[in-house]
Amino acid sequence: MGLLVDGQWQDKWYDTKKSGGRFERSESRFRDWITRDGQPAEGRTRAFRAEPGRYHLYVSLACPWAHRTLIFRKLKKLEDVISLSVVDHFMGENGWTFKERDGSTGDTLYGFDYLHQLYTKADGTYSGRVTVPVLWDKQEETIVSNESSEIIRMLNGAFDEWGDASLDFYPEGLRKDIDAWNDRVYGAINNGVYRCGFATTQEAYEEAFDELFGALDAVEEQLGRSRYLAGDVVTEADWRLFTTLVRFDPVYYGHFKCNLRRIADYPNLSNYTRDLYQVPGVAETVNLFHIKHHYYGSHATINPTRIVPRGPLIDYAAPHDRDRFARAA
Numbered sequence: 468m469g470l471l472v473d474g475q476w477q478d479k480w481y482d483t484k485k486s487g488g489r490f491e492r493s494e495s496r497f498r499d500w501i502t503r504d505g506q507p508a509e510g511r512t513r514a515f516r517a518e519p520g521r522y523h524l525y526v527s528l529a530c531p532w533a534h535r536t537l538i539f540r541k542l543k544k545l546e547d548v549i550s551l552s553v554v555d556h557f558m559g560e561n562g563w564t565f566k567e568r569d570g571s572t573g574d575t576l577y578g579f580d581y582l583h584q585l586y587t588k589a590d591g592t593y594s595g596r597v598t599v600p601v602l603w604d605k606q607e608e609t610i611v612s613n614e615s616s617e618i619i620r621m622l623n624g625a626f627d628e629w630g631d632a633s634l635d636f637y638p639e640g641l642r643k644d645i646d647a648w649n650d651r652v653y654g655a656i657n658n659g660v661y662r663c664g665f666a667t668t669q670e671a672y673e674e675a676f677d678e679l680f681g682a683l684d685a686v687e688e689q690l691g692r693s694r695y696l697a698g699d700v701v702t703e704a705d706w707r708l709f710t711t712l713v714r715f716d717p718v719y720y721g722h723f724k725c726n727l728r729r730i731a732d733y734p735n736l737s738n739y740t741r742d743l744y745q746v747p748g749v750a751e752t753v754n755l756f757h758i759k760h761h762y763y764g765s766h767a768t769i770n771p772t773r774i775v776p777r778g779p780l781i782d783y784a785a786p787h788d789r790d791r792f793a794r795a796a
């Protein structure tokens with residue numbers, strides 16, 4: 468675990484001293500956009516045109532943020548349009564690495580050993596964290612974006628000429644609802660589990676914990692009213708929540724001490740998680756081996772023995788009851 472300072476790698480854990488033991492996620496630094504027509508997106512000066520074969524995605528199968536982008540690449544049928552590299556599940560003193568084992572691909576573009584080499588290839592004086600996902604432009608040899616919430620918007624809308632244009636996970640008419648759910652789910656749930664797990668004071672942990680379970684209760688209630696968060700169609704808001712839910716019982720409940728309840732204890736949330744898991748293509752993006760080995764194996768401050776628990780028994784392919792709601796045609 469570490470970060471780059473003026474292009475130099477430094478091995479450092481998150482600093483929570485200045486924030487009363489609270490984990491604060493840093494802003495992603497590369498924020499350009501790929502557009503259909505190659506015109507710069509609003510407020511940007513750089514332009515990246517959507518083209519097949521030009522872009523490459525770097526992901527970790529363990530990471531919930533990267534997982535969003537993998538799901539969009541899969542469901543929008545962009546696997547032949549955007550190529551892929553999968554980092555190793557262990558994140559140690561060199562950060563993410565490209566060891567080839569257990570289904571990791573290595574760096575299929577440059578043969579680098581470490582993900583931080585890709586960041587310094589894009590910007591030799593980069594300072595900041597070296598995170599996945601990364602959307603890379605093979606033509607300009609630079610990072611377009613390392614912000615998952617924006618990468619999924621690009622995959623949803625910019626590549627329809629080659630992908631599945633019939634699927635829109637951010638439809639015009641639902642945007643207000645989707646944005647509202649995203650806000651709630653990001654702070655309290657997606658990032659909330661990290662705020663529990665990486666807290667270094669009791670107070671910071673309890674604050675995050677209460678928010679997390681308050682938000683899960685609200686989602687449980689909503690899912691008693693509709694099949695998906697924004698109604699009867701699957702949207703971006705569901706996929707953003709799903710990647711946290713699928714990691715919850717195997718990892719966050721134990722490793723991050725999010726243990727008031729398991730997802731399995733919530734009837735709606737557990738059925739909903741299975742419903743989304745069973746959307747064709749999604750199960751192939753879920754790798755519980757990477758997920759468990761990454762968290763339990765990499766965070767020595769939380770789990771010094773690095774022992775990976777064998778359980779729990781989970782079957783996301785088991786039947787669910789979400790068909791009781793109408794689904795839009």
Ligand SMILES: N[C@@H](CCC(=O)N[C@@H](CS)C(=O)NCC(=O)O)C(=O)O
Binds near residue numbers: 469
């Ligand atoms: N805001 C980013 C967050 C990505 C992120 O934090 N990824 C984690 C993996 S789950 C990471 O690479 N962490 C490395 C680090 O913080 O040094 C996004 O959503 O894309």
